[in-house]
Amino acid sequence: MEVLDAFPIAGTRHYTLLNTNEPPADPERIFIDSVISKTEARLVWLDDEIPKLREKLKQLEYERASLPRYVTCNKAALAPLRRMPPEVLGEIFSWTLPTIANVLNAGKFDMAQSPWLLTQISSRWRAVSLSIPSLWSRVVIQYPRLKYTAPGRIHYSHALAETQISRAQTLKIHFYCCEQTDPRPQIHMFYLLSQHSSRWEELSLALTPKMLPLLTTLRNQLPSLRRLWMEWDGGEDEIPVESLGSFHLAPSLVEFGLSNETCVLPITFPIHQLTRLQFDGPWERHRGILKLAPNLVEAHIEVFHEETWPEIGEIIDLPYLRGLYVSDHQVLDYLRAPALVGIGLVGWEDGASDVLESFAPFLDRSACILRRLTLVGFPDTHTTTRILAKLPSVTEFAVAIDDSDASERVNLLMSTLTISQASGVSEVAPQLRCLLFGCQSDSSIDYNIFLKMLESRWRAEHCPLKAAALLMEDPVQGLLTCDGFRALRREGMDLSVMVEREVSTEIKGWAYATRWN
Structure with a gap:
């Protein structure tokens, strides 16, 4: 239909008639009647076309919305x-x-976590994830105290456990019991897992008295077990068995760890074949184990508080030991470790400088060349600098603290390790190539002092510093956005700054503690 011009040109007779009160002449009336007729017909046509166009617009809008998804x-x-x-x-x-x-x-x-989530994305992802047994090998189960847990939150499905086990080849079991929680589901779940003990490669257990008897069913059923970690918080009067010999004949066991703060758990294991050991107990128990463990490569020794230390007697030789941590420096009086390259010691809250009385003879006796020194706890600056002065071969120095009261001491230690602009030369441990500082729990340090220490060494002439790390569990405002750290990275330093809850796993490794659990 012809499009009408609804706006007459100014100066024409039609424009004048529409914008004044002049009466039209008869010929003009005929013209205006024809305009009215055409306009009304146009309105009828528009009323008919607009709904059609609206429908067309809707179709076009739908197409416009769907095509990007298609692309x-x-x-x-x-x-x-x-x-x-x-x-x-x-x-x-x-x-x-x-x-x-x-x-x-x-x-x-949790179906929202890997590896379960991987099976829900696509058929190909599901096929690939199901074809990789290692994705399913780690089974982690914990029964916390009910008063700390929302009702109904803790529920480990037997069906899902069986599904995961069927998809795995070897198994890495992490099973943490709780004495304050109903033992029946714990026992039933452990029994299910124990039916596949021949495939266990790792086992991490937190035990309760009711669970201990179940371990007897594992005797001669652990051909693949390589790593074992056990936790026991009970007392001696709560141990329902005379001895735990289930692991004594585990032919593949090479790593063993035991945490028991109050008593000695009566457990036997193949000491002679161990390469890693982490153990809590009285020194006489440690001493008996170390005499039978010549193949150790790493050892983390936590000694119960000793009132008196026995006669030194025969020195224990550990010919292959490369990493050692001791919670009491007097342990060193009994050892010789010629292959040792890294040692971890407890920091000295009271500035116990007598550590050198054990440390220096141990180094002379072992004739080892230490490359790494780790201090855990409260490092006293005076004692630390004296030890570093006696260890010119140490190129890596690590400090791990887990108490807020130690923060001031660590800040002082970092200040001591900072090279002054006046001298331009480090007076303390100038040979250090790597500096590692870690904070756990509620501990923290002044990262600006840490940065200043790094900058002073990095930019000093002939300073060998190449790498550093700062690990903190609790975030500190401004730490991760610090321009100074970015500048050091741009200049080539291998610098790691981490702020997350999982840093404790990395820090444990500095003291040769178990990290896989």
């Missing part, structure tokens, strides 16, 4: 991820596995 789907079909080999995709999947801490926090088999 995205087609682009996805060309994505390199679809052409990625299954073995590469599987390697990526392995990096998505949550930490043990995250799994424990879930309190169940």
